[in-house]
Amino acid sequence: MAEARMTATEAQTFQRILSRNFSLPITAGTLSAAIFVALIYYLVTTLGWVEHSSKVIGQAYYSNKLFVEAETGLRGYVITGRDGFLQPHQDAKTRFPASLAALRRQVSDNPVQVARLQRIENLYGSWNAYAADVLAAERQGAEALVRSERGKQIADALRDEYQGFVRTEETLRAERSSRASDVAIAAVIAVLILMALLGGMLIVTGRRQLLQLSGAYAEALERQALQNEALQQQDWLKTGQAELAGxxxxxxxxxxxxxxxxxxxxxxxxxxxxxxxxxxxxxxxxxxxxxxxxxxxxxxxxxxxxxxxxxxxxxxxxxxxxxxxxxxxxxxxxxxxxxxxxxxx
Structure with a gap:
């Protein structure tokens, strides 16, 4: 009875070792896969934001280019008096509001940038009013408006706002890229450490219990050998007795x-x-x-x-x-x- 209980205990121990040696690698692999999936998702999301910042910067440069074209066309008209210089001014004046609206949609999640775009829009309205005054005045009156540097002051303020807008987006892009890189390195290191710890624990505990199980099985085999020898002795004796009786x-x-x-x-x-x-x-x-x-x-x-x-x-x-x-x-x-x-x- 005791040997039967011992055999059942050894079988349970062996099954437990097998279960652990099977379940731990599966668990570690699943956990590592989950971490890598989360890391990939985070990196994709972060790279999306980095790409978003790049698009915003490009749109800001395009909007600023339209204002520069409008300003250049107005300056050429004032200097030469030719209506041909007004064509770039009119085209830029038509496309600028749409570019500014697109830029506002792209940064709608950033209140600081939205406020800066509002200031840019107000400054552009002031400059547009100045341009209308210049175009409505006679040549001498237009030159007087230009010499007053009213338009220059508005244009300089507008360019400063654009530069601040672009610097903010570039800072956000750099921060997102750096954070993505740091998180990726930290996640890889954490996974490697986790795998090393799990592997070391599995090796140490598995080896110790396998050695214990091996010793238990060796003892069981020795007991079985002794029992077999005793049975052979009894069989030899009973066979001899039966043949002698015959x-x-x-x-x-x-x-x-x-x-x-x-x-x-x-x-x-x-x-x-x-x-x-x-x-x-x-x-x-x-x-x-x-x-x-x-x-x-x-x-x-x-x-x-x-x-x-x-x-x-x-x-x-x-x-x-x-x-x-x-x-x-x-x-x-x-x-x-x-x-x-x-x-x-």
């Missing part, structure tokens, strides 16, 4: 019965020689059968040796047998009937 079946003379039983036992245990004695009285033994011995040799000395060796044998002991063997000291030679360098009864 030799004693039927009505047989005493001499034949002794010869057959002695011969079978001697051959079964591998004895080199043997003898079977009957107790005539308390001190006298008579040899009734022998195996590989001269039937007439040394009877008196054998009887005398028995009488001196065992002077007070019980009357219930009526027969003795003895033999010698040249077999090596195996487990069979440890049998009660196979160890006779002297007679046993």
């Amino acid at each position: 030799q004693l079946l039927g009505q047989q003379p005493v001499s034949q019965l002794c010869e057959r039983s002695l011969g079978h036992v001697a051959r079964y245990v591998g004895a080199a020689a043997g003898a079977l004695y009957f107790c005539a009285d308390e001190l006298l033994f008579r040899r009734e059968a022998s195996y590989a011995l001269d039937a007439d040799a040394d009877d008196e000395r054998a009887e005398f040796a028995w009488a001196r060796a065992w002077p007070a044998r019980p009357r219930s002991m009526r027969a003795c047998c003895g033999w010698t063997t040249s077999r090596p000291a195996t487990w069979r030679s440890a049998r009660p009937w196979a160890a006779a360098s002297r007679p046993t009864c």
